[in-house]
Amino acid sequence: MGRDILLSIRGLRIDGRSGDAWHPIVKGVDLTLHRGEVLGLIGESGAGKSTLGLAAMGFARDGCRISGGTINFDGIDLRTAPEAIRRGLRGKRIAYVAQSAAASFNPAHRLIDQYCEAPVVHGVMSREKAEGDAVDLYRRMRLPNPEDIGFRYPHQVSGGQLQRAMTAMAMACRPDLIIFDEPTTALDVTTQIEVLAAIRDIVRQSGTAAIYITHDLAVVAQMADRIKVLLRGDEVEEADTRSMLAAPRQAYTRSLWAVRSFARAEQPPGTGTPVVSVRNVTAGYGAVDVLKNVSFDIHARRTVAVVGESGSGKSTAARVIAGLLPPRKGQVLMGGKTLPPGFRARSRDELRQCQMIYQMADTALNPKLRLRELIGRPAEMYLGLKGRALETRIRDLLALIELEPDTYIDRLPSELSGGQKQRIGIARALAAEPQLIICDEVTSALDQIVQEDILKLLDRLQGELNLAYMFITHDLATVKSIADEVVVMQQGTVVEHGPKGALFARPKQDYTRLLLSSVPEMDPDWLNRLLAARGEHA
Amino acid sequence: MTGIWRMIGQRLLLGVLTLFIISLVIFGATELLPGDLARELLGQSATEETLAALREQLGLNEPAPVRYWNWLTGVLQGDFGVSMATQRPISELVGARLGNTLFLALYAAALSVPLSLLLGVLAALWRNSVFDRASNALALTVISFPEFFVAYILILWLAQTGLFPSMVRITGATTTGDLLYSAFLPALTLTLVVTAHMMRMTRAAIINLMASPYIEMARLKGMSPMRVVLRHAVPNALAPIINVVALNLAYLITGVVVVEVVFVYPGLGQLMIDAVTNRDIPVVQAIALIFASAYVLLNLLADVLSTVTNPRLMHRT
Numbered sequence: 001m002g003r004d005i006l007l008s009i010r011g012l013r014i015d016g017r018s019g020d021a022w023h024p025i026v027k028g029v030d031l032t033l034h035r036g037e038v039l040g041l042i043g044e045s046g047a048g049k050s051t052l053g054l055a056a057m058g059f060a061r062d063g064c065r066i067s068g069g070t071i072n073f074d075g076i077d078l079r080t081a082p083e084a085i086r087r088g089l090r091g092k093r094i095a096y097v098a099q100s101a102a103a104s105f106n107p108a109h110r111l112i113d114q115y116c117e118a119p120v121v122h123g124v125m126s127r128e129k130a131e132g133d134a135v136d137l138y139r140r141m142r143l144p145n146p147e148d149i150g151f152r153y154p155h156q157v158s159g160g161q162l163q164r165a166m167t168a169m170a171m172a173c174r175p176d177l178i179i180f181d182e183p184t185t186a187l188d189v190t191t192q193i194e195v196l197a198a199i200r201d202i203v204r205q206s207g208t209a210a211i212y213i214t215h216d217l218a219v220v221a222q223m224a225d226r227i228k229v230l231l232r233g234d235e236v237e238e239a240d241t242r243s244m245l246a247a248p249r250q251a252y253t254r255s256l257w258a259v260r261s262f263a264r265a266e267q268p269p270g271t272g273t274p275v276v277s278v279r280n281v282t283a284g285y286g287a288v289d290v291l292k293n294v295s296f297d298i299h300a301r302r303t304v305a306v307v308g309e310s311g312s313g314k315s316t317a318a319r320v321i322a323g324l325l326p327p328r329k330g331q332v333l334m335g336g337k338t339l340p341p342g343f344r345a346r347s348r349d350e351l352r353q354c355q356m357i358y359q360m361a362d363t364a365l366n367p368k369l370r371l372r373e374l375i376g377r378p379a380e381m382y383l384g385l386k387g388r389a390l391e392t393r394i395r396d397l398l399a400l401i402e403l404e405p406d407t408y409i410d411r412l413p414s415e416l417s418g419g420q421k422q423r424i425g426i427a428r429a430l431a432a433e434p435q436l437i438i439c440d441e442v443t444s445a446l447d448q449i450v451q452e453d454i455l456k457l458l459d460r461l462q463g464e465l466n467l468a469y470m471f472i473t474h475d476l477a478t479v480k481s482i483a484d485e486v487v488v489m490q491q492g493t494v495v496e497h498g499p500k501g502a503l504f505a506r507p508k509q510d511y512t513r514l515l516l517s518s519v520p521e522m523d524p525d526w527l528n529r530l531l532a533a534r535g536e537h538a
Numbered sequence: 539m540t541g542i543w544r545m546i547g548q549r550l551l552l553g554v555l556t557l558f559i560i561s562l563v564i565f566g567a568t569e570l571l572p573g574d575l576a577r578e579l580l581g582q583s584a585t586e587e588t589l590a591a592l593r594e595q596l597g598l599n600e601p602a603p604v605r606y607w608n609w610l611t612g613v614l615q616g617d618f619g620v621s622m623a624t625q626r627p628i629s630e631l632v633g634a635r636l637g638n639t640l641f642l643a644l645y646a647a648a649l650s651v652p653l654s655l656l657l658g659v660l661a662a663l664w665r666n667s668v669f670d671r672a673s674n675a676l677a678l679t680v681i682s683f684p685e686f687f688v689a690y691i692l693i694l695w696l697a698q699t700g701l702f703p704s705m706v707r708i709t710g711a712t713t714t715g716d717l718l719y720s721a722f723l724p725a726l727t728l729t730l731v732v733t734a735h736m737m738r739m740t741r742a743a744i745i746n747l748m749a750s751p752y753i754e755m756a757r758l759k760g761m762s763p764m765r766v767v768l769r770h771a772v773p774n775a776l777a778p779i780i781n782v783v784a785l786n787l788a789y790l791i792t793g794v795v796v797v798e799v800v801f802v803y804p805g806l807g808q809l810m811i812d813a814v815t816n817r818d819i820p821v822v823q824a825i826a827l828i829f830a831s832a833y834v835l836l837n838l839l840a841d842v843l844s845t846v847t848n849p850r851l852m853h854r855t
Contacts, residue, residue, distance in 0.1 A: 057758060062749075091759035103751040107850060108773035117769075118759045153849040 006074055006176055006209050007033040007056055013068035014051050025051050027233040036207040040224030042214060044447040047230040049213045053179045056211060057094045058086040091118035095170035099182040101162035105154035112150030115169045124173045137168040141198045160191035167199050180212045188309035188474060189518040196222060197531055218520035221245055222527040229253050241524055263481045264459050270299020273336045275435045275468040276321060281330035283320050290316045292492045303469040305483035313492040314472045318438045322354055352382040355429035359441035361421035365413040371424060372409050378431040397427045419450035438470045443478055455482050476519045488512050546842055553834045560830040565606050568819050578817045618824040623816040628824050639805040642721055643790035646728035651783055654733045658740025663767045665745055677734030689727045689800040696723060706803045724801040728794060732786040739782040743775035777844040784840035792829040
């Protein structure tokens with residue numbers, strides 16, 4: 001390489017505590033980073049990416065310990081150096097950008113105060129100089145009103161802007177190394193592009209080295225010079241970005257590349273009375289209308305994907321259909337019959353017809369109930385099943401979601417993996433024998449390979465049980481694989497609505513085109529081409 | 539800023555409504571007390587005629603709603619009526635005692651609030667250390683004893699040795715310095731009683747935040763543990779701390795009867811006990827209303843301070 005080595009990690013082992021026992025999280029990983037180089041760390045949840053990233057700062061979270069190996073940062077051994085030395089490096093020579101800027105900015109202080117903290121405390125520059133510097137960096141990060149934005153509190157600034165402000169904060173002392181821990185995962189696709197471009201430019205201009213942690217291959221392809229793939233605390237392989245993308249050597253890497261291969265055949269257009277029909281609905285909270293004159297139909301055996309950025313009204317539309325939020329105007333029809341606006345006024349049978357599956361299976365399942373009760377209750381309540389019949393039904397449902405009944409029927413949610421929990425969410429919805437299932441971001445908290453399984457399961461169940469799906473998501477790759485029709489929403493209105501094939505091939509509206517073009521592609525030149533095409537910078 | 543004034547206005551109105559309901563409860567409760575006030579005042583030997591005359595004079599023959607109305611309108615004009623036992627105006631009687639009670643409460647607060655905040659912050663900073671365990675154990679030990687026991691122990695240790703007086707005398711000639719010296723033991727007793735609650739709440743509120751991403755961020759910016767706690771955790775823990783402090787201040791004003799009795803301190807609590815034994819109903823009502831107002835006002839203050847210290851509520855856009 002011919003360049004200086006900035007960070008060298010050898011045989012690193014990190015343990016995490018569960019109860020009284022320590023179990024390995026990182027199992028002897030080597031990592032070499034040169035000055036000015038960007039290394040992408042990629043893997044599914046539990047791969048140890050964040051733990052490894054923090055270890056590069058000589059930091060282990062509470063409940064973790066670095067148990068072996070060496071971490072050498074520019075001649076300093078971060079494992080043996082005194083805490084005062086490590087503290088002197090953090091924020092000054094090694095900086096960190098967290099996944100959720102909204103949670104990682106202190107709500108009690110203005111952005112500029114948080115920006116100035118590291119340079120002033122580390123004695124790098126005076127407060128006045130730091131403030132001037134902040135405005136300059138805010139401008140380079142293309143934040144609106146760079147002079148004033150620092151004087152706002154975190155809650156007054158949008159998520160994408162906060163993420164850029166956090167990158168500016170990390171740059172404050174002109175560090176040699178920045179750890180980016182999933183910095184765009186929580187953002188909408190259209191916002192993600194701006195943040196990616198701003199991060200990439202500032203890292204390149206300043207010659208800062210970076211470790212870029214993400215689970216999104218297409219994102220890492222835009223950002224990194226080299227990519228290292230991790231699986232359960234072990235390195236799978238490492239190569240420079242282009243050769244890794246062109247020819248992954250390991251089977252696991254190829255399996256990561258191959259996801260999203262699932263695409264179901266587009267179903268014939270719906271005929272007859274739609275299962276659910278939303279007619280000219282206007283709804284909102286307080287004085288604000290979140291939905292404005294929204295209409296769409298969902299037919300049996302069809303999947304309608306509702307896409308849009310956060311705040312576009314997708315989930316509010318679901319709440320109106322479910323009766324959780326009575327609309328101000330318009331109505332919801334089920335099988336051609338007008339439903340009462342609020343769920344309290346609906347009959348038990350009307351409630352049964354429409355079930356929901358939630359994004360966070362973790363919080364949507366009562367942790368104190370066993371699967372028998374979780375799935376059994378709706379079957380008991382809606383269908384009046386008891387005793388032997390109920391038991392049989394629960395077992396059938398477990399078999400339907402591909403969980404072995406004898407093994408799982410008496411388990412608690414805490415004894416399941418994330419994907420299994422989401423399967424229970426599906427079984428609970430199916431227990432009511434509904435016609436419509438509303439899936440609210442059901443795959444976005446899951447790893448890509450698990451997502452694939454859940455999508456396949458939903459697809460199979462739809463065919464077997466004649467279900468209609470309303471599929472709310474911000475992930476267009478998911479839409480491509482499962483939807484029949486797409487409803488594009490922006491700021492509470494339906495911007496475009498049509499069959500998937502036509503909509504993806506020939507989007508009619510500018511907003512749809514913007515949304516579609518913002519989905520990162522695996523090609524390392526994608527971001528450059530896109531930015532050039534949009535004429536945002538040279 | 540108009541938002542905050544509006545909020546204060548709303549809370550004040552709610553406070554007035556609460557006090558109105560409390561006045562109804564107080565009046566109703568004293569109505570339920572058994573016994574005949576006139577007989578109590580005149581003793582067993584009184585004749586029926588003198589009793590009737592006294593009832594007439596005290597207005598006891600009027601129906602309850604009329605008496606309530608008369609009492610309420612009087613209170614609103616600052617006139618709590620006349621003590622039945624001493625025939626002196628209640629405002630005069632209560633005035634001096636209220637001053638004494640507030641003095642003792644402030645004295646104890648000035649000792650206990652800084653002490654418990656300091657201990658709470660340090661315990662959070664060095665959590666699970668020897669210091670943390672020791673201060674927790676000590677604070678819990680002290681509140682586990684009844685107040686009078688703590689008071690007698692202090693008298694045994696600090697008054698029997700002649701360091702501090704065990705009785706508080708307040709006359710017209712008492713200077714503030716004398717008062718601070720002679721009221722030290724009751725103030726110390728109260729401090730020991732309320733510190734544990736405030737300290738443990740401070741510690742819990744801070745530790746609760748220590749797992750937040752922004753605390754990790756501060757540590758990853760290389761900030762020292764002390765700075766992380768003081769600058770990043772404490773400002774976000776203020777609301778629960780302010781509320782527990784307000785609750786304990788209210789307790790210091792209203793709940794100190796036992797300590798006043800032990801140290802013969804001429805405060806409102808003693809006056810209330812005397813009034814209850816004498817069936818001096820107007821005095822009991824007046825003091826109950828003052829105690830209730832203290833709770834309402836301090837809670838209002840806590841609400842306002844919690845709002846003012848929270849940027850998310852102060853800068854909504």
